[in-house]
Amino acid sequence: MSQILSDKVVLITGASRGIGRAAALACADAGAELIITARTVAGLEELDDEISKAGGQATIVELDQSDHEAMPRLAQAIGNRWGRLDGFVANAGQLGQMAPMPHIDSEVFERTIDINLVSVWHQIAALDPLLRRSHAGRAVLVSSTVAHGAHAFWGGYAVSKAGLEAMGRVWAAESEQTNLRINMLNPGGTKTAMRAAAFPGENPDTLPTPEDIAPAFVWMLSGECTSQGERYRAADLI
Numbered sequence: 001m002s003q004i005l006s007d008k009v010v011l012i013t014g015a016s017r018g019i020g021r022a023a024a025l026a027c028a029d030a031g032a033e034l035i036i037t038a039r040t041v042a043g044l045e046e047l048d049d050e051i052s053k054a055g056g057q058a059t060i061v062e063l064d065q066s067d068h069e070a071m072p073r074l075a076q077a078i079g080n081r082w083g084r085l086d087g088f089v090a091n092a093g094q095l096g097q098m099a100p101m102p103h104i105d106s107e108v109f110e111r112t113i114d115i116n117l118v119s120v121w122h123q124i125a126a127l128d129p130l131l132r133r134s135h136a137g138r139a140v141l142v143s144s145t146v147a148h149g150a151h152a153f154w155g156g157y158a159v160s161k162a163g164l165e166a167m168g169r170v171w172a173a174e175s176e177q178t179n180l181r182i183n184m185l186n187p188g189g190t191k192t193a194m195r196a197a198a199f200p201g202e203n204p205d206t207l208p209t210p211e212d213i214a215p216a217f218v219w220m221l222s223g224e225c226t227s228q229g230e231r232y233r234a235a236d237l238i
């Protein structure tokens with residue numbers, strides 16, 4: 001792959017497995033230095049090894065999205081070390097409970113909104129100044145098909161992704177006069193643990209893999225992506 005992200009520092013949340021992991025590998029392959037977060041340190045270490053073996057560089061940050069106070073600390077550490085952030089991929093997410101709206105467990109509903117939406121706001125608040133310091137900052141908020149329309153039983157997950165897209169559009173509108181570009185990416189059905197939990201009867205081999213769609217992230221984080229507040233489908237970018 002061309003070094004389209006060379007000299008860029010890119011933060012990817014939820015990189016211990018699935019789409020975030022593949023996106024991190026593709027970004028490293030394209031020349032970016034990675035900051036990778038998740039709760040599962042073993043998964044991050046494996047990814048770090050793989051990136052190092054391929055000649056890239058990554059920094060592991062054990063981070064639970066529900067720990068809102070960790071976000072300004074993370075931003076401060078990034079600011080101290082690099083002085084800027086060139087790319088932010090808000091990828092970490094949870095499916096929550098698939099059930100009729102009135103039957104969802106209240107704690108699960110609140111947690112799903114917190115992990116998929118509120119925590120991302122905390123990250124935006126903490127990281128926006130660093131992204132503005134980049135000469136071409138890029139943010140990619142990972143959304144879903146169920147953010148639009150009416151998808152029965154998708155519960156707090158659908159609500160959180162609709163909110164995430166609204167938040168991204170507002171942030172994008174406010175950033176029009178800056179070098180920062182903020183866009184949303186709908187990966188589409190992808191062969192991961194989350195997809196298997198949502199569709200247990202599906203043959204996963206019929207789906208694109210995270211590696212198949214990872215180039216979409218690379219392009220959206222590059223200077224070639226100049227749109228603002230757009231919603232892309234990975235299938236249209238690969």
Ligand SMILES: NC(=O)c1ccc[n+]([C@@H]2O[C@H](COP(=O)([O-])OP(=O)(O)OC[C@H]3O[C@@H](n4cnc5c(N)ncnc54)[C@H](OP(=O)(O)O)[C@@H]3O)[C@@H](O)[C@H]2O)c1
Nearest residue numbers: 014016017018019038039040064065092093189190192194
């Ligand atoms: N797969 C699909 O078909 C599909 C379709 C549309 C949208 N998406 C979106 O794509 C993104 C990635 O999903 P995926 O399919 O790759 O799911 P996945 O395989 O379940 O991976 C989810 C990632 O999020 C992290 N995460 C979950 N809860 C977290 C928490 N509380 N704190 C920190 N990290 C947390 C996980 O790491 P730890 O467990 O180690 O913390 C993991 O790295 C999600 O935003 C999802 O909504 C996926």
